[in-house]
Amino acid sequence: MLTISQVGRRFPGGTEALRDVSLTLARGDFLALLGPSGCGKSTLLRLIAGLDQPDSGHLRWDDGRPPAAGDIGYVFQDATLIPWASAAENVYLPLRLRGIPRDQAQADVHAALAKVGLAGFEAARPRQLSGGMRMRVSIARALVTRPAVLLMDEPFAALDEFTRNRLQLDLLGLWRDSGCMIVFVTHSIYEAAFLARRIVLMTPRPGRIDQEMQSSLAHGPETRLDPAYAALVAQITRAMEQALESAPGSP
Amino acid sequence: MNTALLPSLFAALAIAIWEIAVRATGVPDYLVPGPIAIVRAFVADPTGLLVSLGSTLVVTFAALLVASTLGVLMAMAMAASRLAEAAIQPWAVVLQVTPLPAIAPLIIIWVGDPFTSLVVCATVVAFFPVFANTATGLASPPPELADLFRLYGAGRLRTLVLLRLPAALPYFLTGLRISGGLALVGAVVAEFVAGSGGFASGLAYRILEAGYRLQVPRMFAALVLLSLAGVAINSGLAVLGRIILRWRGDA
Ligand SMILES: Nc1ncnc2c1ncn2[C@@H]1O[C@H](COP(=O)(O)OP(=O)(O)O)[C@@H](O)[C@H]1O
Ligand SMILES: [Mg+2]
Numbered sequence: 001m002l003t004i005s006q007v008g009r010r011f012p013g014g015t016e017a018l019r020d021v022s023l024t025l026a027r028g029d030f031l032a033l034l035g036p037s038g039c040g041k042s043t044l045l046r047l048i049a050g051l052d053q054p055d056s057g058h059l060r061w062d063d064g065r066p067p068a069a070g071d072i073g074y075v076f077q078d079a080t081l082i083p084w085a086s087a088a089e090n091v092y093l094p095l096r097l098r099g100i101p102r103d104q105a106q107a108d109v110h111a112a113l114a115k116v117g118l119a120g121f122e123a124a125r126p127r128q129l130s131g132g133m134r135m136r137v138s139i140a141r142a143l144v145t146r147p148a149v150l151l152m153d154e155p156f157a158a159l160d161e162f163t164r165n166r167l168q169l170d171l172l173g174l175w176r177d178s179g180c181m182i183v184f185v186t187h188s189i190y191e192a193a194f195l196a197r198r199i200v201l202m203t204p205r206p207g208r209i210d211q212e213m214q215s216s217l218a219h220g221p222e223t224r225l226d227p228a229y230a231a232l233v234a235q236i237t238r239a240m241e242q243a244l245e246s247a248p249g250s251p
Numbered sequence: 252m253n254t255a256l257l258p259s260l261f262a263a264l265a266i267a268i269w270e271i272a273v274r275a276t277g278v279p280d281y282l283v284p285g286p287i288a289i290v291r292a293f294v295a296d297p298t299g300l301l302v303s304l305g306s307t308l309v310v311t312f313a314a315l316l317v318a319s320t321l322g323v324l325m326a327m328a329m330a331a332s333r334l335a336e337a338a339i340q341p342w343a344v345v346l347q348v349t350p351l352p353a354i355a356p357l358i359i360i361w362v363g364d365p366f367t368s369l370v371v372c373a374t375v376v377a378f379f380p381v382f383a384n385t386a387t388g389l390a391s392p393p394p395e396l397a398d399l400f401r402l403y404g405a406g407r408l409r410t411l412v413l414l415r416l417p418a419a420l421p422y423f424l425t426g427l428r429i430s431g432g433l434a435l436v437g438a439v440v441a442e443f444v445a446g447s448g449g450f451a452s453g454l455a456y457r458i459l460e461a462g463y464r465l466q467v468p469r470m471f472a473a474l475v476l477l478s479l480a481g482v483a484i485n486s487g488l489a490v491l492g493r494i495i496l497r498w499r500g501d502a
Contacts, residue, residue, distance in 0.1 A: 046398075049398075049402055050402075051398050051401060051402065068404075069402065069403045069404035070403060072402060074398070074399060074402055076395045078393070078395065080393055080395045080396045080399065082396070082414070082417075083501070084417060084420075084499050084500060084501050086500070093399075093403075093413075094403045096413075097400065097403040097404060097405045097409065097413075098403060098404070125500055145403075
């Protein structure tokens with residue numbers, strides 16, 4: 001669906017955020033970008049979203065054109081909701097920006113909120129919601145356009161562990177139901193192992209892809225107790241340690 | 252209840268002590284009048300003072316209106332273009348640091364019309380807080396939220412209308428409140444400068460006039476009116492701000 005070829009990105013000021021990054025994304029993938037902070041994960045995600053342009057290399061979508069507005073959903077580490085607007089109004093935003101009238105959008109907005117378990121919270125303001133609920137609104141906002149691609153940048157990093165575990169499970173359900181492709185940025189090995197089918201290890205200075213690992217876990221509520229999950233975590237941990245040791249300027 | 256009661260009690264106490272001290276020491280009225288003498292001076296000619304207060308207030312609110320309109324427009328121009336920012340910012344600062352008495356005579360000569368020149372002077376003083384606060388508010392949304400608008404294809408104008416302007420509202424209201432008090436100060440200072448030019452009818456002129464005639468209690472009466480007006484403007488704008496934000500659901 002998307003082919004990323006030898007992409008490089010150097011910021012003014014000299015930071016080489018990405019060097020020679022190649023990656024192929026297929027419809028329905030659940031891919032984790034895993035690596036320590038500063039290895040260019042967010043930069044890569046912004047390139048995929050079209051919010052930033054590479055200095056070298058290129059990104060090519062299957063149909064040759066960059067996706068239209070609404071084909072990509074984006075979730076940030078903070079929920080980044082509009083504080084003066086209700087949950088429903090926040091979820092309506094992507095549709096509103098695409099010129100869809102409020103009354104026509106209402107069913108979709110309610111469905112999106114219901115999908116993330118927030119039916120009945122349409123009128124709530126962000127400040128009345130817990131961190132986990134705010135993140136759910138943020139996910140509903142990303143899903144309301146039924147995007148083919150969902151980009152998530154450490155969406156659960158600021159949540160407590162119980163909320164995080166819950167949301168991870170719910171996200172797996174949403175992924176199965178919607179069939180969209182998810183690129184999930186995280187610096188947690190556990191999270192990457194729990195969620196993703198494809199786990200891409202990145203190393204910093206300059207940001208590059210070290211290797212990719214596959215997961216064939218069952219991905220369900222029992223996964224965390226599955227010995228195969230522990231084995232995968234161990235395997236990723238070892239690979240990550242090796243990658244960081246051999247990387248220049250390792251911590 | 253306590254928050255309103257305690258300050259009022261202290262004020263009453265201070266006024267009582269003032270009256271007692273004036274009587275006990277026997278200071279003549281033309282040096283330090285007591286509260287009762289001040290009230291008597293006011294009652295002797297309430298219309299004269301109140302008409303003057305009205306004239307000062309008209310200048311104040313006209314200036315506040317002009318200052319907030321100009322302030323918001325210029326802040327918007329700055330948010331829209333870097334060029335405008337480079338052009339406006341230094342002048343706004345120059346305007347802010349220039350003492351009004353230093354430029355008021357020039358303004359009065361140039362503008363000619365008494366009312367207009369007073370309004371221009373007060374505007375100069377009132378402009379900066381509402382302008383600077385609005386500019387800060389327009390820049391206040393997190394970059395992720397602005398990215399989201401971009402992702403959904405919103406241009407600068409839609410982002411301004413749907414994100415930056417609403418985000419600036421609480422900042423604008425704070426600026427407006429500060430500017431309200433300053434507009435009154437500016438109006439009075441301008442009246443003082445203009446007073447000797449012979450076309451003033453505001454409270455400052457009453458103070459000057461009473462001063463020439465050594466009617467110190469009347470000077471005080473005018474001064475008290477001025478303070479009360481300042482407090483009323485400040486708290487009036489504060490209440491207005493709270494009502495608007497509550498209506499929007501911010502608080
Ligand atoms: N807009 C920018 N300007 C300059 N440097 C940047 C910018 N964005 C990111 N960087 C730098 O690029 C590197 C990679 O950043 P980022 O992609 O945010 O990493 P990660 O998301 O993996 O933590 C970091 O060293 C960061 O400081
Ligand atoms: Mg990041």
